[in-house]
Each structure stands twice: as C-alpha cells, then as structure tokens.
Amino acid sequence: MKTLKDLKVGQSGKVVKIHGEGALKRRIMDMGITKGVLITVRKVAPLGDPMELNLRGYELSLRKADAEMVEIEV
Amino acid sequence: MEKYIKIALAGNPNSGKTTLFNALTGSNQFVGNWPGVTVEKKEGKVKGRDNVIVTDLPGIYSLSPYTLEEVVARNYLIDERPDAILNIVDGTNLERNLYLTTQLVEIGIPVVIAINMMDMVKKYGDNIAIDGLSKKLGCPIVEISALKEDGIFLAIDKAIECAKAQKKTVRHIFSGAVEHAIAHIEESSVHHLPEDRQRWYAIKIFERDSKVLEQLKIEKEKLAHIETDIKACESELDDDAESIITNERYEYIGEILKGVYHKKHVGRLTTSDKIDKIVTNRWLALPIFAVVMFLVYFVSVTTVGTWATDWANDGLFGDGFHLLWIGDGKYNDASEEFSGASEVVDGFISWSEKGAQTEQDKALVNGVKEALDTENPEFSAEKAKKALYSYVFALAPNTSISYVVVDEETLEESTVVATVEDLKNAITVLDRYGFAEPDPASYGVWIPGIPVLIGNGLEAIGCWDWLSSLILDGVVAGVGAVLGFVPQILVLFLILAFLEACGYMARIAFVLDKIFRKFGLSGKSFIPMLIGTGCGVPGIMSSRTIENDRDRKMTIITTTFIPCGAKLPFIALIAGAIFGGAWWVAPLAYFIGMLAIVVSGIMLKKTKLFSGDVAPFVMELPAYHMPTIKNLLYSMWERGWSFIKKAGTIILLSTVIIWFLTYFGFTETGFRMLAENEIDKSILAFIGSFVSWIFAPLGFANWQSAVATITGLIAKENIVATIDVTLGVALFTKQSAMSFLIFNLLCAPCFAAMGAIKREMNNWKWTAFAIGYQTVFAYVIALIVYQFSIAFVGQINVLGFIVASILVLLLLYMIIKPDFKKIAKRLKKSK
Known part of the structure; x- marks a missing residue:
C-alpha cells in the first residue's frame, strides 16, 4: 500500500482511500482530501516534518504520521 | 424593544472575513468571548443600516463536532437562529470554501454568498459564472472585494433582504442511497422539530454526530432502526457514514462547478508561491525565522516596547517625564553628578559620626548635618557651604575613608575609597547645584507623572493620609501597573497582527511543529515564550494566535516560566549579593525556565486534562498578502482594549488588597497606618510569619521571604525592594538563596500576568489550575534543589533528602x- 507519506517532493498522487477514523479522518477530509483528489507534495519542513501539500488549488500542511493514513496511487 | 435583524458572518479562515466585518461595522464593535470558551466573539452594528447586527463567527472549514470553533459556530447557528447567514467565500479557492457553504445551506437559514477576492480571480484570468453558480446553489451571490470595500454593502443589503423574506431552498445533493437514508431518518426521528431544521438534524444523525445524538436523545429502538439504514448505506458505498457525506459534498461541488468555473492559472507559480519557495526553504527557513524573531523581539521588547513601557511606568505613572525627552539627558547627567557628590559627603559624615569621641566633634558633625538638611525651614546654600568647609578644615588633610555604596536595583554592595581631596571636589559640585537636588523642571519642559499630580492635589485639599495612600499606593499604583504595560502590548499586538495577516504565522507553525509537539505545544508557542522574556503579560496574550485549544492552554500555563524583564533585578540581586556576581546565575535562570517548560509540557500532555486524541495538525498555509494598516490597527486595538478591561479589574483589586496588608498593622499604639519602613509590623508580615513554615523545606522559613514573595505578586521587581526594607540578603545561605530564586522564578506570576491568564483562559477553573500548577511545580523544584544542595555541602537533612x-x-x-493511550492506538493500527 502506498501512502501520501511515501511521495517525494514534487511527486503527485491520487487519493484512493483514507484510513483511520474519528476527528482526524474527518478533519483531513474536511480540508478536501477525499477520494479521487490529486495531491502534489510541495515540500517538507526543514526539520523533516510536516509536509506541505497542494490540492484543490491551495496549500495544506500535514504531519507525516497523519499523511500515512491517506492511501494513494501514483 | 426594537427588533434587530441578526446576520451571521461565516466563512473559512483567511477568506477575508475579519476584513469584511471591520468594513461593515467600523468602530461599532463589541468584542467578547463565546460563553465559557477561549474563542473570541465579535458583534457589530452595520454602518448606515438601521438595527442590523452582524455576528462574526469563528473562521471554520466545516461544521464538524470536533473543534471548539466549529462547535461554537454551529451551536450559534442552530440555537440562536440568526435571520440570515452571510457566507464569505474566497474566490481564489472556490472548491474548499464552498464545502462549508454546502453545510450552511442545510441549516434552514437563508444564505447569501459573498465571493471575495474577485479582483485576484480576475487578475489570474479565472472566470466564475456568478448567475449559473447562484442558480445551482440556490442562494444569491454577490461579488465583493473586502479589502477594497467593493460590493460589501450590496452583499449585506442582499442578506437583509433575504432575512426579511425568509426564503430557503433545499437541495438534495447526496447520492440516492444516502438521500434515501436521510429521508427515513427525517420521517422517523426529527419530525417533531421545526420543518426548516429537520434536514440538518437528519444529516447529523446519519453522520452519527455525537453532539446531536446526545442532544436529541432518540429512543433505543428508533436508533437501532436508523442504524440498520446507515449500515446498509455504508456497506453499499464502502465507507463510514461521516466520510460518505464529506465525500459526496466535495463530489457535488465538483459537479456544480463544471461549466460555471474556469480556472486558467493551474500549475503556474503565483507571487505567493515564489515567496514561499524562499521563506520555507529547507536551508533558509530557520535562519529567516531567527531573523524575523529577532526583529519581533528587538522592536517589541528591547526598543520601542521598552521605551513605551518605561515611559508609562516611570514617567506617566512615575515621577514625571520631559516633554519629547528634551533635556532628559542633561538632567540625568546632573542628577548622577549630584548624587555621586552627595555619596562622598554622606560617607565622610557617617564616618565622622561613628568616630566622634568628644562632645565637640559630635557637635560639629551634628551642625553639618543640620546645615545640609534641605527640609529645614532655615536651610540656605550659604550656610551649608560654610558648615561643610569648617568640617573639612577640622579633618586631617591626609584622611582617607571608605564607605559602602548599595546599587539601588541589585542591592549589590561595593566599597568606595575617598580622600579629603575628593570631599573638596564633591563640595564644589554640591555648591554648583545650591546643595539641592537638581530639579527636572529646570531642564526642558517637565511634565509631572499622574501620581505626583494626584499627590499634590490630595495634599492641597488636605486629604487624610490613609485615603491619599490608598489612592496613590493602592489605586493609582494598581492602575499604573496595568496601563504601564499597554503601550508595549499595543506594539506587540501590531507586529503579531501583521505576522498573522500576512500569512507568516502559519509558516512559523509549519517550520517549528516538529520540535514543539514533543512537549505538547504548538509551533506557534515559540512567540509567546519569546515575548515572555520581555514581559509575561503580552506573552500570554500572544498565545491567542494558536488555534488549537489544548496547545493554547498548555502555552498559557508554561509561558511565565521564562524569566521576564521584571525578574531580572531579582536575579541580579541573588547573583550579586549571594553569589558574588557570578556570571552563571542569570543564564541558569533562563535555563531553568526553559527546562520547566519542557518538563511541564511532557508531563502535562500525559495527564487526563490534556490527553485524549491529539489535535491533528492539518493546517492551511494561506497565500501571502499585504494586510491593510486599518485592519492591523483594528486587531491591535481590539486585543489591547480587552486586556485593559478584563485584566485591569483583577489587577486593581489585588493591588488594593496587598496595599492594605502592607500599610496597616498592629503596633504599640494600636491598629494604624504604617510608614514605609515599618513593614515588619504590617498585617502582611503577620501573614508572612504565619505561613513561613511552608517554606521550611525550601530553606527560607522566615517572614521576610514570605512577604517578599507576596509583594512579588504585584510586580516581581518588588521582591528586591522588600528584601531591602526588611532585613536584606543576610537572610540567605547560598543554598536557600538558590531555592528562593527558583521558587520565585517559577511560582505564580504577578497579578498582571494572572489577569492575562484569566483573560485568555476565560475560565476560573483553568486559571486556578494554571496558577496552582506553577506554584506547586516551583515548590517541588525548589525543594529538590535545596535539599540536594545542603546534602552536597554536608548538612544533610535526612527527612528532607528522602522527600x-x-x-x-x-x-x-x-x-x-x-503514554498508554498512544501505545494502544499504535497497537490498534498495527493490527
């Protein structure tokens, strides 16, 4: 299973499924990470975490631990 | 009572909501908090429209039951039922902004959409077919630019019109299976509710929204029945109900945007992207951050902020100040020269006083003292000069004395040697000033401080001593303590408003998140702590930029551990008077402060109060943009004013109480008001001796230390003055001094900071917890340090050592x- 966390800077992937449950999953989805959406990894913070993503025309930052819940296909 | 039209302003963070609110209401704003929570509530009357009130809801992305802001917003919409919702939507980010819109239209309140930043949309060459979109969404749309104030009154008028008409449209936006289940729920469980709210409740029940289920208390059988419907839906669509709804909302938005929205700038880098490439760059991010923080600190703490605070504390609420600082330097030089010369003269006189053997010598010394007394009605410079010269002639020409000078701020003692030659020079200097202290009024335009003016006024009307003391030492000092911080707070809030509005604050959180989340804090906690090195009050108040409630509370609790500016004289006192000016004491104090933050963060985040699901760090990085001066000033003033109001009352009350305890007491002549040097007879001293046993394990079980700690609550620099008045540093050994230092560094902060804590927590329980935690933590650390250090020098106290x-x-x-919860979670995950 490939997750959002595995994407390198500059790579893009399409969301297949969001794992997990509750507040975190809802929050991730509320921000527009839903099935079929295309996400590009813009950069990783200087200390290695979190990562900056581009989706639906805006920038979102997400911790790697949370990005692991987002299954994607390249 | 007149009937008001209530309009709620809703929208995503960074959508320009605050700008729109300011533009609509101007100065007719009331700022407060939503009941019981730390979320800010703003309301205002719309300019030029009769009886229309706009409520600014917190910036939110959704109406989920999970974050404080979202719950506050939805409770308001559901329970208070405003007459219309004005939904501000960022035109450059339609998809995500409309997601909230899809939820707002379900509530059953007329919605008007204001698409903001249309100028940017046009600049990018994008195209939004407003009419088409309006038809599809079923609500009127107005194009606006909140920044340029274009179209904003068109939008509010449309909202007023809709509020009066109360026309609502229902859109069935979900897939067949979901709509079917929702219809079922509506039929079975929410039919008794007003018609316009049924759909919203039904969707929430479908989502298994805990807050709604709790509120509705649906019977068990019904719930079971509903549950089968939801389960069927979930297995059909292979996802949980909540996610199905979220997914379908976004799908619906994608659907309606087809044909009405054309995006041109896909893939092209905007100016904001270019800035971000540098600012959060792998190598440059941290250096840039350091520079920005240095500038923030430099402006708000070292330079402008300190000038402002010093002026307010020493000038406006002190003796007075020179208009435009003209003559200030000259006056200071003169004052210094005069006091230096006086020291020499005083040194000689007290030396002679001690050494005077014969009656003749004594008479001579007394004569000189009398001649120098400026309070004496018969005083004249001529007489003083004569007396001094006759004194000089009586001295042996080669006399050399040494006397002790005590630094006013640090109480550090130093010995100075003076000869008769020095004495002669000193007399010349004193003569030049006419043997009277230089008057600041003769150097430029001197404006007396408020206490001086009030003091003179009270004296003129012959006010009772206790009343003028209450007014001056109690009320004016109390008000001054609050207002003295205001200029600095305003400077700081202006900078913070800029950092927030331009988009950099979000980047700070992005860059520092990794370090701070280890201690249960947010990347944005750095700013309160940095500011806290100057003053804890603005430090605590700047925690408001942290969105997450838990992070914010944790930051408020730990910020004052960092030694603030007022603790510096106290640190210097201990370093100078006890540790012989050792260089390591001050750095140690900062180190202890930082360690206290880290240790507290790690400990507290595991406690019940802060445990539970970690708030996700899912944060938008908004596009950079230049804020308007007007909005920055609004933000600055609003926060500053709320500090004055809320913190002011508690600080004033506390200082008046401490004033009473300090200046009243039982003496041989009964209960009366005391002079400044009679603090040992005060009620405070009595209380001090009563509670001092508490500090026995910490090594300073004397009333003086207890009293110093209590007066330190008014302002930490008071500790120095109190120790000075009571007995001095002789009270301490090295070990107990260190423990006293640590305790006072970490324990409850001054009343001003406590007021700020109360203001930010907006809850008495949390305020009490914060202050209680700080004090207990300080006690524990001081005890450990004291007991171990006395054991180390061989004076072990067995019981103390064991404890x-x-x-x-x-x-x-x-x-x-x-963290057991975390482990459980991880186990669950790996399964």
Missing part, C-alpha cells in the same frame, strides 16, 4: 512514563 529523592523519582516517572 526530595521521592519527588525526583516521581518527576522522572512522569516524564518517562509511557
């Missing part, structure tokens, strides 16, 4: 104790 060891083990356990 200290147990406390250390306890602390270590709390720090390394595994």
